[in-house]
Amino acid sequence: MVNHHKSGLLLGLCLFIAGVMIIPMIASCSKTGVTATGANARLQIINVSPDIQPFNLYTRYIKQSTNAYSYPNAYYYFLVNTIDVPFQIRTAQTVNGVSPSNLLTLADTLKPNVPYSWFITGLRKDSTLETILTVDTGSVPGNGRGKIRFVNASPVGLNLSLSLNDTVAFKNVAYKAVTPFVEVTAGSYNLNITATNAPTTVLAPISNYTVLDGKLYTVYFYGLSNTSDTAKYGANVLLNTLPAGTRY
Numbered sequence: 039m040v041n042h043h044k045s046g047l048l049l050g051l052c053l054f055i056a057g058v059m060i061i062p063m064i065a066s067c068s069k070t071g072v073t074a075t076g077a078n079a080r081l082q083i084i085n086v087s088p089d090i091q092p093f094n095l096y097t098r099y100i101k102q103s104t105n106a107y108s109y110p111n112a113y114y115y116f117l118v119n120t121i122d123v124p125f126q127i128r129t130a131q132t133v134n135g136v137s138p139s140n141l142l143t144l145a146d147t148l149k150p151n152v153p154y155s156w157f158i159t160g161l162r163k164d165s166t167l168e169t170i171l172t173v174d175t176g177s178v179p180g181n182g183r184g185k186i187r188f189v190n191a192s193p194v195g196l197n198l199s200l201s202l203n204d205t206v207a208f209k210n211v212a213y214k215a216v217t218p219f220v221e222v223t224a225g226s227y228n229l230n231i232t233a234t235n236a237p238t239t240v241l242a243p244i245s246n247y248t249v250l251d252g253k254l255y256t257v258y259f260y261g262l263s264n265t266s267d268t269a270k271y272g273a274n275v276l277l278n279t280l281p282a283g284t285r286y
Contacts, residue, residue, distance in 0.1 A: 072117045078286040080115040080153040082174075082276070083107050086191045086260035088269040090162045092130040093141060097122040101137075106130035107158075110260055110272055115280065120148045127158060146171050151286045155276060159191045159214075159260065166193060168214060174278040176219040176254050184249040185219040189258040192271065197234045198241075198259055202227045210234045224251040231259050231273050242273035254278040 072078055083095065085107045092106035097118065107113055118125070125144035128137035141162065148154060157170035170191060179185045188200045188208040200208045208217050211234075229244040242259055249255065256278055261271040 073119050073121070076286070077119055077121050077150050078117045079120050079148045079150055080280065080284070080286065081118045081148070082113055082115045082153075082155050084112040084155060084157045084191075084258070084276070085109045086157055086159045086258070087161065087167060088262055090127075090141065090158060090167065093127050093158070094130050094137065096126040096128050096137070096140075097124070099126070101128075109268070110274075112274060112276060115153055117286065118148065120150050123147070125156075142167055142169055144169060144171065153278065153280060155256065155278070157189065157191045157258065160193050168193070170214050170216065172216050172256065174254070174256070174276075176278075179221050179252055179254075182224050182251055183221045184224050184251060185221055185254045186249065187219045187254075187256050188217045189256055190215050191258050191260045192262070194262055196241075199232050199234045199237060200257060201230045201232070219254060222249055224249050229257055229273070229275070231257075241271045244273055244275060247275055252279070 085093070086109065088109060090109065092108045094106055095102045102118070126140050127142040129139040129141065131137065131139075142158065144156065153174040155172045155174055157172075158167065159170065160166040160168040170189060172189065176185055186202070186207065188211055190198050190211045190213050193213060195213055197210045197212050199206055199210065202222060207220060207222070211217060226246050226248050229247055230240045231242045232238070232240055241264055244257070256276040257273065258276065259271070259273045262269040264271045
């Protein structure tokens with residue numbers, strides 16, 4: 039009777055210890071990966087690789103995204119847990135619910151309470167897939183002004199210039215380069231991207247884009263050619279200023 043009682047106590051103690059150890063592990067490996075411990079960042083993903091095909095985000099080998107990320111779309115900021123690493127890009131095609139093909143691993147460590155943009159560019163067919171990770175914070179612009187920066191995410195190797203109306207804001211920006219934010223007067227602009235060595239030929243125009251007072255923006259260029267196919271040159275603008283009261 040005494041031995042049975044001791045065995046029961048030991049079994050209960052073992053189960054308790056196992057529960058204490060396993061439950062946090064299960065929580066940290068949840069599908070969303072988001073915690074309430076102040077370890078979260080915000081991440082937006084921009085798929086600008088013409089041939090990568092739709093992909094999903096994985097952290098610690100667990101699928102995070104409900105929908106696949108498709109070219110040439112940007113997917114606005116969502117919460118990620120900075121502790122659950124590595125962050126990986128894997129094909130949307132799965133075997134038994136898991137993708138066996140890891141295409142890219144994010145080498146950088148994300149910091150809590152910071153917004154990031156992760157550009158996926160390059161070509162899968164020739165193993166030149168690349169990552170551009172930007173930190174999406176900056177000092178507050180002056181009254182009546184906003185801030186703009188430029189990302190060259192096109193793997194064709196052109197050095198690019200960006201003009202706001204008729205004024206060159208950035209010049210000779212190489213592939214994968216990210217410029218600093220610069221202040222501009224709030225208002226409407228025609229954003230024209232050209233090759234630095236051919237400044238009269240606009241590769242990707244963005245017409246009548248409104249820069250708002252106090253906001254931060256990223257203009258990015260992508261694509262392979264100025265043709266009519268799906269890989270044609272393109273440009274877009276990201277709003278990097280999160281709404282007031284955004285939580286991590």
